[in-house]
Amino acid sequence: MEIDGTQQQSAAPLLVEEATQEFESEPYDDEQPSYVPAELVKPWCSNDASALYHCYLIQMKPNFCYDIPVNDIVLGMRSELDCDIANMTFDLEVGRGTITVNFKKAAEIHLSSEQVLQCRRFQITIFRILLDHELPNLGKVLERLCLGQNLGIESIDYLLLPAARMHQRPSIIDWECVTSVSFRCEENSEYHVDCSPPKNCSGVLHTKNGMVCTCRIQNSLVYTPHTGLLYCITGLLHDLNGNSLLRPRGRRARSYKTHYEEKHGIKLRFDQQLWLKGKHIFKVQNYLKSCRLHAERDSCHTSVELPPELCSIVMSPLSVSNLYSFSFVPSIMHRLESLLLAVNLKRMVLDRCTENVTIPTIKVLEAITTKHCKENLHLESLEALGDSFLKYAASQQLFKTYQNDDEGDLTVKREKIISNDALCKFGCDRKLPGFIRNECFDPKSWIIPGDYSGGSFLNEELLFNKRNIYIRGRRKVKSKRVADVVEALIGAFLSTGGEIAAIYFMNWVGIKVDLVHIPYERHFQVQPEKLIDVRHLESLLNNYSFRHPHLLLEALTHRSYMLPQIPGCYERLEFLGDAVLDYVITVYLYNKYPGMSPGVLTDMRSASVNNNCYALSAVKHRLHEHILAPDNVHSNIANTVNNFERLSMESTFGWESETSFSEVLADIIESLAGAIFVDSEYDKNAVFQSIRPLLEPLVSPETMPLNPVKEFHDYCQKMQYIMKKPVKSIQNGVATRTIEVEANGVVKYTYTSTASNNDTAKRLACKEFLRLSKGN
Template sequence: MEPINIEIDGTQQQSAAALLVEEATQELASEPYDDQQPSYVPPELVKPWCSNDASVLYHCYLIQMKPNFCSDIPVNDIVLGMRSELDCDVANMNFDLGVGKSTITVNFKKAADIHLSSEQILQCRRFQITIFRILMDHNLQKLEEILERLSVGQNLEVESIDYLLLPAARMHQRPFIIDWECVMSVPFRSEENSEYHVDSSPPNNCSRVLHTKNGMVCTCRIQNSLVYTPHTGLLYCITGLLNDLNGNSRMRPRRRRARTYKTHYEEKHGIKLRFDQQLLLKGKFIFKLQNYLQSCRQQTEKDSSHTSVELPPELCSIVMSPLSVSNLYSFSFVPSIMHRLESLLLAVNLKRMVLDRCTENVTIPTIKGFIRNECFDPKKWIIPGDYSGSSFLNEKLPFNEKNIYIRGTRKIKGKRVADVVEALIGAFLSTGGEIAAIYFMNWVGIKVDLFHIPYERHFQVQPEKLIDVRHLEFLLNNYSFRDPSLLLEALTHGSYMLPQIPGCYERLEFLGDAVLDYVITAHLYHKYPDMSPGLLTDMRSASVNNICYARTAVRAGLHKHILASDSVLHTDIANTVNNFASLSAESTFGWESETYFSEVLADIIESLAGAIFVDSEYDKNAVFKSIRPLLEPLVSPETVPLNPVKEFHDYCQKMQYIMKKPVKSIQNGVATRTIEVEANGVVKYTHTSTASNNDTAKRLACREFLRLSKGN
C-alpha cells in the first residue's frame, strides 16, 4: 500500500478541524488565541430563497421531547422542515437536555415530505419569527419591523439560513403533520371564525365574549393565547379564566391592605376598568430561553414562568391565538436542540470530506469526535428567516467540490484545535481501526507511512549464554522470540556493554513505553464504554507509571535477569526489592509506595514490551497478551486509587486555596519537598516531606495534606 500524500497548509488544517468545535465546557483564560477562524454553517441548513417557485419540497422530521420528571406543563412535538434530507445517523439521533436537576430526552424521527406554497412558507416564517422573538426579547418592540423585513427579504436572491420550526398537529388534527391552526395565529384577527372556535360558555350566565384591546373576542380564543399588556409592556401566556374572580373581587393578600382589582389598577396605573364584571384571565409569564445543553443545569435565579397572575381582559392585547402554554414551553427548548443539530451536521460534513479521500470502507458515527470550545448562548441563536440580523451568509468556501458556508469569524485557542485533531484521530481509530486513523492523519497533514517494514538485525550473538531465554519467555506468558537477541537487548543496562551484545535497552524502552501506553489505554476504553474521560485518565495513570512497572518487575523476579555492571544500580535495585517485601503484593497499580523504586526496573518492563513489539512484526495484541499477566490484577473503577498529587491540586482548586510555589532541595541523596497552602491571605497548611527523590517527596507531602484536610 502506498503512502498518502495530501498537501494542506496550516490554516486549512485548523479550519477543517474547527468544524467540530461547537459548544463549550471551559476556557483557559490565560491561553493565547490562534488567528481568527471562520464560523461555519452546514449546507443542509442553507438554501437560497427563490420567490418564483410555485412550491417548495420540505423534508419533515418530528422532534419528540419526553420529560424525565413530573411537570404540570406537557411538552409537545415540534416539526422541523428541511430543504435537504438529514444524514441517517442524524435523522434518528437522540440526546438529553438538562432541565434543572433532571433531563428531557429528545428524539428525531422522519415524518413525511410535503410541498408548501410561497404563501404557506411566508406564514410559517411569520409564525416562527414571532414566537422565537417573543421568547428571546420578551417584548414586541422589534417584532413589527422584523416582520416587515420578512416580506422584503423573501424576494432577495441570497443564501441564508433556511428551515422551518412549527408546532406538530395533535392526534385529533391528523392527517396533517403541522398544526396549521396554531401557525395561522399570526397576526391575530379578532373577526375570524376559525375551526378552533368551540362552545366554551363560562358558568354563571356570563357572556361568551370578552372585551379586550382587540375588541370583542370569544372566550375560546383567549383561553389559549399569548397576550400583551400595554400598561406594563409585559407578555403573558393565558391558560384559562378565573371563574371566581372579576374586577370587583378582592386581591389576594400581597403584604398591603386588601383592595379590589379595580381599585388596584386605578391607584397604581391610573386605569379605570370599564368592564369590571368580566372574569379575570389566568396568565403565566413568558419562559426564558436558556442553554439546556449543559447537564444538571442549576438555575441561578427564581424562574417566574411558573408564577400565575390575574389579568383583566380589557387590558390585554392578543398577539397569538390559539397558542397553548405547552407549545410556548416546547419552543423554548428548540434553540438548544437546533444548536446540537447544527453541530452534528458540521461533523457530518467533515466526515464526508475525510471519507471522500479514504479508499477504506469505514463507517464513523457522527456523534464521535464532538469537541466544544464555547458555551451556547441562546440569545445569539439565529432565527431562521429573520432578516434583521446576520442570517445572510456573505462567503462560501469550495472544498471537495462542495460549498461550506461561513458566518463571520471566531477565535479558537490553539489547545482546542489540538484537542479536536486528537479526538478525531481517536474517533477514526476506535471505529475504523489504525488504517482509517492513518488516512485521517495524512488528510490533515500529519504524514504517516503506511508501510510495515520488517526490522532486520545482523548480530552474531548467542543470548542463551547470557540470559535464561526459556524462563523469561515463560514469564512473558510463553511468548516465543523469533529473535532472542531482542530479549537480550531488552535486559541489558548501559553499564554492561560487550561486543557481542547489540545494544542497551534504551531504544526498546522508548518504543515499549508508547506501545504499553496505547494498549492499556485501548483496553480501558473498550472495556468501560460508559466511563467518563476523567475516570479513564485516573485509571490509566494508576496503571501506566514507574511505580506500577517497578513493582511488576520485582514481583515477577525480572530484576534477577538484568545485565548491569553498576554497583550503585545494584544497590538501588536491592533497596527496591527490600521495600517491595513490606508492601502488599495483591496489586501492581496505584500510588501506594512511600519509598523510591528504581526506575531501571520500570524501564525493563517497557523495553520487554518494545522487544516483543519488534519481534512480532509490530503486533500490539502480542505485546498486551504477553505483558498483561505481569500486571494482573488490572485496575478497575472500584479499585482505582487517585494520584495524591492530582488529588491535591483538584482539592485546592475546589476549596479555592492558593498553592504557593513548592520549596525543594536535595542534600546527601535525600530529597526534601515543602508545600504551602493559603486561604483568604492566611497560611492554612505547611508540610515538609523527605524521600530518596523529588517525586516521592512530593507525593508524600500531598498525601499528608489530604489526610489532615479530610480528617483521616
C-alpha cells in the first residue's frame, strides 16, 4: 500500500548526514572561551585628536519611595547599539523594590583625547571606590591608565558618566562632576578665602586639604585617614561641633573633642567649626538576581557625624544621588554585555539566511542564560520546547528516510542526533560555548572600562561570519550545558520565527532535517475491518476518519502477533508518534501558559508526556481491548488493568500510582498518534485534536501533581540534606531501590522499596521519604 499525498514545494529532502556515522572520538575540552562583544572593545590611539562617541541615556525609574533620588547615566560607546537593545527595558531587583531601566539614544559627540582621559579617570575612580571601598591603591590604578592608553591595548572601553541636569545643558554630560576627581583646594581658596561668601555659601571649613568652602564640601566624597573609610557628605550639622556632648549608651557624657582624644589619640584643633553629615559608601551588589530578599538596614542607610579637619576631599562636587546611581551601573552593564553577546550570536547564525527570519535579541539571551545565573530569565522553557521539536524533527526525518528500518535502528540513529554528546559536538563546532552565560554575576569580577590594572587584556577571535569577537579568558562548561543551549536556541527560533526558523537553525548548527512530506509505503494483504473495529476506534479518536485504515491496523498490532498479511507492528509508528505527541503537547502548554515560570512549565510537560499518563488513558478508554497480541501479552495487560481499579480514573496523571504499567498500553497511545500523523500527511493539529480527548483532563498549574522524585530532590536541597548514591538491583523481575539521606554527617533516613520496575521502585521510595519527613 502506498499512501499518497501532495508534497510541499521544496527540494529533495535532506538526509540526516550524520545519522549512520559514529561521531569522532575526539573529546571536547571543557575549558571553553568566554566571549566579550566587540562593541565594548576599542583600542584607543593616543594620536587621535578626537573620537566620536554614540551617547545613550541610561534612565532609571525607582518603583519605590526612598529619600535619595536616582539620576540618569550617560553611556558613551564607539559603536552604535542594535535597535532592539537601544529600546530595551528591564528591571533591577533592589532590596526596597525594583528599578526599571531603559536606554535612550541621546546624541553623538566628539571628545578630545584630553576629555577622554578625564572621563576615564572619573569612572575608574568612582567604580574603584564603590567596588573596593578603599583609597590607597587608586593612585597606582590611575597611573596605569596612561600606560595602557599609550600602548593602545585592546581592552574593555566605553564611557560611563553623570548626566547633566536640564539647567546644565546643552551638554548631556555633567562635566563639573566629571572633573571632580581632580579636586584641588587651591582652586577653592582662590575664590573663597578672605572674601565675602558667594551666594548659597556659608563660609569655609578647615579640612585635611586646607580651607575649603562649605559649598564645595557639601556634595563631596571624603576620606578619613584615621579610620581608612570613605563617606559621601550630604550636608552640614548646624547644631554640632567638637564641644557638643556625645552620650554613648551606658557611659558618662563627654564632648566629641574628648572622645576623639581618648579613642583615637587625635586632638581636634578647630573645635568650634560645624561638623559634616555623611553616609557610608553604597555596596555594589548583583541587582539582576531574581527574588532578592529585602535588604536589612546596614551602615550605608545611616548617617554619621564627621569633623571636617579629619576629612580629605577626594571628589567634589559629587552628590549622594550620583554615587547611589552609579552603584547600579555594573549590573546594568552586565545585562547590556549579555544582550550584545546575544546580538553577535544572532548575527552569526543569520548572516547568510535567505528566509525572512526575525528573532528578538531577548529570546536569544534567554536561550544562552542558564539557571546558574539566578536571573529572572533562563533557558529552561525554551530548552523544553526546543528539545521536543528536535526530537520531532529528527524522528520524522528518520521515519520517512529509512522506511525499512525497524524501531530499534531508528532509535539508535536518532540518539546519534539528539543525544547530549551529539548536541555538544554540534554546538562546539559552531563556537557556541563562548556565548553561554553560566555563572551568577559577581560585581567584584566586573571589568571597569579603561582600567588596565587588572591585566584584563583580550584576545581577538573571528566567528563564522568573519566578524570579530574577543576572548576574556577560559572557563569550564559541561557538555550538557552546551547541549541545553543548542536545544534552547532551537526553542527560541521556533517560538518567535516558527518551524521554518527552527529548521534553519538546526541546519546551520549541523542537524540536517526538513519537514517535507514523503509517502509511506506499506503493503497489506488483509482488510483492516476484518481484524479491528475501525469505526469504533475512529469515534474514540474524536471521529478522525482514516484515509488509510491499514495504518490503524498497524498501530494496534503487537510485534509478537505473527500474521503474514500484516507487514509490520506498531513500533515504527510508536517511534514517530512518541515524538509528535511530545511536541504538540509541549507547544500547547507553552502557548497556553506564556507567563508560567520555566520550572513549572517543565514540570507540566513531564506530567503530561510520560508512559504512566498514556497507559492510564489507554485503560480509561479501553483501548487495550483492541490490541492484536498473543495471550501472554493480554494476560500482562489484564494484571495492569486490575491494578488500575484502585486508582481514580478522573485523572490521567500517573505519578499518583503505586504500581507499574504494561508498556504496551503507553505504546498504543503513541502508535495511534503516529498513524494519524502519517495518514493526515504530517498534520500535527490533527494528531492533537484526535488524541487530546483520550488524555483529558490535560494538566494545568492548578491540577499538576508533584512528581515525588523531583519533590524529593528539591526537599533535600532545601533542607541541605546529603543524598547518598541510591542502591538499585533487579532480581527475578523485581526491582529494588534503596535511598539514604544524611544530615550533619548522620544518616537521617534509609528506605528500601520494591516494584516490578526501577522507576516505580524509585517513585515509591521517594513518596515514603516525603511522607515520613512531613509527618503525613
